[in-house]
Amino acid sequence: SYLLTQSPSVSVAPGETATLTCGGIKIGDKSVHWYQQKPGQAPALVIYYDSDRPSGIPERFSGANSGDTATLTVSRVEAGDEADYYCQVWDSNSDPDHPVFGGGTKLTVL
């Protein structure tokens, strides 16, 4: 099964920029999606197809994907951005083909 690697934690001060990474072999050949999960809540989609934002997601959230690393960038971080963030791809080479999640990154706002 395809493996995605995320740093366990990232800490930033309010107003700064948080960069969360998601590593995988040739992940640039895949579409990457990102979810935000606040404590006690269900995950919510914040980025799909590498860099597209669902309706209602602020422009402060952006994504990129190339080579072996996908990136979620949160600009002008706010206290309300504190959450766990998961990257996800489609492992189309497995049987059955299925979605795969990274281990998650906890974003702490100092």
Added chain:
Amino acid sequence: EVQLVETGGGLIQPGESLRLSCAVSGFNVRGTFMSWVRQAPGKGLEWVSVIYGDGRAFYRDSVKGRFSLSRDTSKNSLDLQISSLTSEDTAVYYCARDVRGLGRTGRGYWYFDLWGRGTLVTVSS
């Protein structure tokens, strides 16, 4: 309102069975790809099962033969029958709507645009 509501979780003993349900509102479950994703306490997300628009269901290896996913079009809902449970199955189980296709750059995609709030299954003696 478009929403998913899971029910059926609880405390259950090892080896026993449980049926989880996902009530769908705002769209038709028929023809929609839907998945179950679980999250063990303090852990990450793990895909469990998918049901295709044509009704075929697929499972991750660790639950194959023990879990069975079906849909009830009359109730517009999903049912996940889980059996031979072990402590490894303890988790919050989320119902999610799949979005699948081929993107503008030719890469396929599969992600989840709608999630329920989840239902907790605790397997313990």
